[in-house]
Amino acid sequence: MANFKTKVCIIGGGPSGLMLSQLLDLKGIDNILLEKHTREYVLSRIRAGVLEHGFAELMREAKCGERMDREGEIHEGFFIADNGNMRRIDLSGHTGGNSVVVYGQTELTRDLYDARAAMDGTVIHEAENAALHDITSDKPVVTYSKDGEEHRIECDFIIGADGFHGVSRKSIPVDKIREYEKLYPMGWLGILSETKPVSPELIYARHERGFALCSLRSQVLSRYYIQVPLTDTVEDWTDEAFWQELHRRLPGDVAGRMETGPSIEKSIAPLRSFVAEPMRYGNLFLAGDAAHIVPPTGARGLNSAASDIYYLYHAMMDHYLKGDSSGLDKYSETALARIWKAQRFSWWMTTLLHTFPDMPEYDRRLQETELEYLFSSEAAQTSLAENYVGLPF
Ligand code: RFL
Ligand code: PHB
Numbered sequence: 001m002a003n004f005k006t007k008v009c010i011i012g013g014g015p016s017g018l019m020l021s022q023l024l025d026l027k028g029i030d031n032i033l034l035e036k037h038t039r040e041y042v043l044s045r046i047r048a049g050v051l052e053h054g055f056a057e058l059m060r061e062a063k064c065g066e067r068m069d070r071e072g073e074i075h076e077g078f079f080i081a082d083n084g085n086m087r088r089i090d091l092s093g094h095t096g097g098n099s100v101v102v103y104g105q106t107e108l109t110r111d112l113y114d115a116r117a118a119m120d121g122t123v124i125h126e127a128e129n130a131a132l133h134d135i136t137s138d139k140p141v142v143t144y145s146k147d148g149e150e151h152r153i154e155c156d157f158i159i160g161a162d163g164f165h166g167v168s169r170k171s172i173p174v175d176k177i178r179e180y181e182k183l184y185p186m187g188w189l190g191i192l193s194e195t196k197p198v199s200p201e202l203i204y205a206r207h208e209r210g211f212a213l214c215s216l217r218s219q220v221l222s223r224y225y226i227q228v229p230l231t232d233t234v235e236d237w238t239d240e241a242f243w244q245e246l247h248r249r250l251p252g253d254v255a256g257r258m259e260t261g262p263s264i265e266k267s268i269a270p271l272r273s274f275v276a277e278p279m280r281y282g283n284l285f286l287a288g289d290a291a292h293i294v295p296p297t298g299a300r301g302l303n304s305a306a307s308d309i310y311y312l313y314h315a316m317m318d319h320y321l322k323g324d325s326s327g328l329d330k331y332s333e334t335a336l337a338r339i340w341k342a343q344r345f346s347w348w349m350t351t352l353l354h355t356f357p358d359m360p361e362y363d364r365r366l367q368e369t370e371l372e373y374l375f376s377s378e379a380a381q382t383s384l385a386e387n388y389v390g391l392p393f
Helices: 015-026 039-043 053-061 066-071 105-118 239-249 252-256 301-322 326-353 361-376 378-388
Strands: 002-005 008-011 031-034 050-052 073-075 077-082 085-090 100-102 122-124 128-133 141-146 149-154 157-160 178-193 203-206 212-218 221-228 263-277 284-286
Touching: 008 015, 015 031, 015 053, 015 105, 015 301, 039 105, 050 053, 050 301, 053 066, 053 100, 053 301, 066 105, 077 361, 085 378, 100 212, 105 122, 178 239, 203 326, 221 239, 239 252, 239 263, 263 326, 301 326, 326 361, 326 378, 361 378
Parallel strands: 002 149, 008 031, 008 157, 031 122, 077 203, 157 284
Antiparallel strands: 050 100, 073 100, 077 085, 128 141, 141 149, 178 221, 178 263, 203 212, 212 221
């Protein structure tokens, strides 16, 4: 068995783990990152597209912002379509000039992997059977196997950044963690296509047949989603059927100018809200999707992961560079305060824009009233905008 020693052992090579690894390394804080899949596999997952201002800043601090600043698109607003009627939310105007960056999670993850490689960071792919030991002791241990060989890492802290299905959260005794969950009776079917986006800004569409979203990755790469029943599978949807359904849910002029083409990726994601409390157990700290999930409607998932990393990074710096552990002690409380606000906003956007099975007429009228109120009230638009661009860290 090979033995390693490090300060921080990070489990999970998604955006959360990579970002923290990079930031700590830049401050001379030694760390090892374990990822169970290959780099190619991680980069093949098409996920988030909208980064809030604070996330973009963190990418720059991690010295990974160059390509994002060059290729990412600044968006100062988005549209909400309601049964054919399109209205714009002016993000910038309602937040004193704030905006979001449209830059795919795939590209961002690639930039982080490249940065780790350029610094000779220790990123171990295809690390199997990761297991956490002695979590409440001063010297927790992570074991894993690679190429049939067992390895052991002794560290000061373990970071569980291994996503919703990871091993870290499950290593906390059930009586030491509380989980809150809400499942929505629907999923999002998403496609990526090499077509010109139908709109320079995102369109969130409410429609009686179900929600739809027009998003993009660049001026030659579109990302579209439609709400589907949980029972649907990707095989149920030909490209032709997808485009037809998307057209039906959008205002006529938008549908009329839409460029269609073959999908280069197609997947279904169920809608779920989830929070695990607390986010620390002994010397294990949870971050990102390992601790919380939101339905994608408010574009908060990756951005919430970023705020965890921001708090952890600062707490680790204080601990190692100043001998002050108060940030680590407050981490769970501080992170959760922001996480719950992202949960609230994501639930609100989801409830406002989706068609629920067997939805009472009363609820439908409330959705209409909520939208009417939103567009008649500067205060309501400001509230939406400040949440969408990201509440302060
Ligand atoms: P990830 O990305 O799931 O990465 C976790 C990593 O851990 C690895 N892993 C393990 N490694 C070692 N040992 C183990 N035992 C392990 N178990 C797991 C996994 O292989 C993986 O590489 O979590 P992370 O880093 O916390 O990042 C979270 C984000 O990926 C997620 O919140 C967002 O993608 C959510 N999301 C969106 N967020 C936004 O902020 N804006 C958006 O526009 C947005 N759109 C979306 C989304 C998520 C979507 N899906 C598919 C869920 C759109 C969609 C469709
Ligand atoms: C995306 O482009 O994948 C995307 C954008 C906004 C969302 C969710 C997903 O709210």
